[in-house]
Amino acid sequence: MSTSLRNNGAAFLSLLAAALLVAGFTLAFFWAPEAEGDPAFRIFYLHVPVALTAYAAFGWGGWKALRLLWTRDERYDLESYVAIHMGVIFGLLALVTGSVWARYTWGVWWTWDERQLVLFLVLFLFYSAYFMLRFSTPAGPRRARTSAVYALFGVALIPVSFLAIRLAERYIHPVVLTRDPKIESEMLVSFFVCLAGMLVLAGALYLAELAGKRADARLRELRELLA
Amino acid sequence: MTAYLSDVVALTRKDLLVELRSRDTVPAMLLFVVGGLVVFHFALVEDVSRLASAGMLWIALLFTALLALVRSFVAEREEAVIDGLLLAPCDRSAIWLAKTLSVVAFLALAELVALPAFALFYEPVTWELVAGVALANIGIAAVGTLLGAMAAAARARELLLPLLFMPLAIPLIVGGVGATLAEDPARYLGFLALYDLIFAILSWASFEYVVTE
Numbered sequence: 001m002s003t004s005l006r007n008n009g010a011a012f013l014s015l016l017a018a019a020l021l022v023a024g025f026t027l028a029f030f031w032a033p034e035a036e037g038d039p040a041f042r043i044f045y046l047h048v049p050v051a052l053t054a055y056a057a058f059g060w061g062g063w064k065a066l067r068l069l070w071t072r073d074e075r076y077d078l079e080s081y082v083a084i085h086m087g088v089i090f091g092l093l094a095l096v097t098g099s100v101w102a103r104y105t106w107g108v109w110w111t112w113d114e115r116q117l118v119l120f121l122v123l124f125l126f127y128s129a130y131f132m133l134r135f136s137t138p139a140g141p142r143r144a145r146t147s148a149v150y151a152l153f154g155v156a157l158i159p160v161s162f163l164a165i166r167l168a169e170r171y172i173h174p175v176v177l178t179r180d181p182k183i184e185s186e187m188l189v190s191f192f193v194c195l196a197g198m199l200v201l202a203g204a205l206y207l208a209e210l211a212g213k214r215a216d217a218r219l220r221e222l223r224e225l226l227a
Numbered sequence: 228m229t230a231y232l233s234d235v236v237a238l239t240r241k242d243l244l245v246e247l248r249s250r251d252t253v254p255a256m257l258l259f260v261v262g263g264l265v266v267f268h269f270a271l272v273e274d275v276s277r278l279a280s281a282g283m284l285w286i287a288l289l290f291t292a293l294l295a296l297v298r299s300f301v302a303e304r305e306e307a308v309i310d311g312l313l314l315a316p317c318d319r320s321a322i323w324l325a326k327t328l329s330v331v332a333f334l335a336l337a338e339l340v341a342l343p344a345f346a347l348f349y350e351p352v353t354w355e356l357v358a359g360v361a362l363a364n365i366g367i368a369a370v371g372t373l374l375g376a377m378a379a380a381a382r383a384r385e386l387l388l389p390l391l392f393m394p395l396a397i398p399l400i401v402g403g404v405g406a407t408l409a410e411d412p413a414r415y416l417g418f419l420a421l422y423d424l425i426f427a428i429l430s431w432a433s434f435e436y437v438v439t440e
């Protein structure tokens with residue numbers, strides 16, 4: 001019964017996410033003014049919400065990891081893993097959209113000048129190693145705790161890496177020119193609608209995958225009982 | 228507190244004695260780091276700049292540290308030493324601290340050869356470089372020991388450890404190269420100290436969770 005309730009939650013959130021994203025992109029494309037006459041800037045409404053959602057997913061995964069170490073309750077292991085899985089998917093999307101943005105703004109597919117993009121590359125490497133760790137350790141409470149500790153390291157690594165990337169710019173490129181476009185209130189409203197849509201979408205995907213993985217685990221338990 | 232310290236001293240002494248008798252790790256590190264510096268000479272063009280050689284030294288040090296870290300839990304796993312250590316009536320974090328101290332000692336030994344070799348082959352060694360190396364050693368050993376204990380439970384452990392460690396080592400490389408090259412090395416040394424503090428506390432607090440079954 002609890003499973004069907006969760007699936008309803010995922011279905012409701014999917015509909016909400018679809019509505020919010022359609023509304024957000026409609027606002028972003030037809031209502032918000034163009035920034036500095038640059039149509040490519042509109043990818044901002046996709047790239048930044050995706051990136052922030054990835055951070056939220058990593059943070060959520062870290063929080064669940066902390067809960068696991070705290071309470072030793074095994075269910076947090078799956079929740080932390082699924083959240084980080086979502087984070088990696090959104091992180092990869094942020095890398096791709098960032099790369100496209102760089103292509104249309106600076107004419108190159110990759111630039112080391114864009115801090116957020118470099119940070120996502122580092123995080124992508126880090127969390128790919130998280131999956132390697134998980135898949136090469138036998139399942140059990142020790143794997144759950146080891147993964148949780150690594151997930152917590154990830155949460156600490158995000159600000160430390162951000163600082164490191166800023167510091168690295170000072171000796172790699174001594175002069176950094178940042179050009180912040182003027183943000184108008186219409187743009188801000190459109191942005192927040194897009195962000196809310198993306199967060200709800202991630203929540204829906206999280207609940208759906210969690211329900212699937214739980215059903216999987218339940219099925220495996222039943223099979224073992226029958227065997 | 229004194230009991231904790233005497234546990235740490237005894238455990239560190241154990242690791243250093245094992246290395247002294249088997250001589251498995253440190254000679255390999257020495258050869259590797261000098262070999263690395265020689266290989267880099269052929270990988271770079273003539274009149275290699277000061278900037279390039281400093282970056283190269285840091286890569287050589289990082290990879291040499293990986294050798295020590297991959298070896299650090301071999302006896303614990305193969306000879307089942309870890310079971311004995313976990314049964315011993317001492318705080319589990321003392322095991323981490325002792326292992327970290329012995330890895331720092333091995334790294335310092337390797338660098339006692341690597342830095343003079345670097346000075347001989349490439350550029351003079353500055354005080355900022357030495358300070359950066361000393362601070363980076365702490366971070367490498369603290370994080371690497373914890374990751375080594377994590378990887379010890381996995382299947383392809385020698386393969387896994389570098390993958391786990393590399394993303395976490397990027398800030399150390401930034402701090403180290405910055406301390407060596409930048410005009411304001413103090414900022415980078417401070418960053419390295421901050422990294423050491425954050426990750427040493429995290430590793431110290433979480434070691435127990437990754438070694439117990």
